Amino acid sequence: MNVNNHLAQFIDWYGPGQDGSSPTQDQWKGILDRPRDKPLTLVNFFKFREEAIYREGVSEKSGQEAFAEYASVSMPAMQRAGGSFLHVGPFQGTFLGENEDWDLIAIGSYPGLDALIALYSDEAYRAAFPHRTAACARQKVIICGE
Structure with missing residues (x-):
């Protein structure tokens, strides 16, 4: 394709x-x-909502709970696609530069573009993605690579 x-x-x-x-x-x-054969790393910043908001409206679960549902599917899907996490952990502050407010940082590494395409094409990942959307008040993803 x-x-x-x-x-x-x-x-x-x-x-x-x-x-x-x-x-x-x-x-x-x-x-x-991007070149298909060059590795890439995505640095994800997540800020959770107090209550998850789906298309149908506010949920009974928190943003953190909705994100956990997404993560329970996305982490294995990423591994199936050939990627891996270098780090997943709570945001603890800014050391240099403008102060920002996030809840979670996840750094994912992919051997090439095909692995990222495989992740976003994965049926289970696509089905779980609305949990990510419902969970996050805002998010930012930075691309790093060769």
Whole structure:
């Protein structure tokens, strides 16, 4: 499948990303245009809601509980895809630069673009992704690589 097919499929599955819950079309294109054989690392910053908010409305569970549901599926899906976590842990503050407020940091490493594509194409991962969206008041993902 070429970049444009992946781009259209991911936007169909995850939405246009205008609310910050998934990548925008330009962000998808930027990552899908990367060389397929170069490793990449994603640094994820998460701020949880007090109560998870799904499309149907506020849930009985907290944002942290909804995120745990997402993580219980996303971690094995990432391993199936060929990726691994370098670190997952609570945010403890800013050492240098502007102060920020996050709850959790997760650093995921992928041997190449195909592993990331495999993760976002995984049916179980796609089914769990709404828990991530419901859990997070905001999130930021930074791309690092060669």
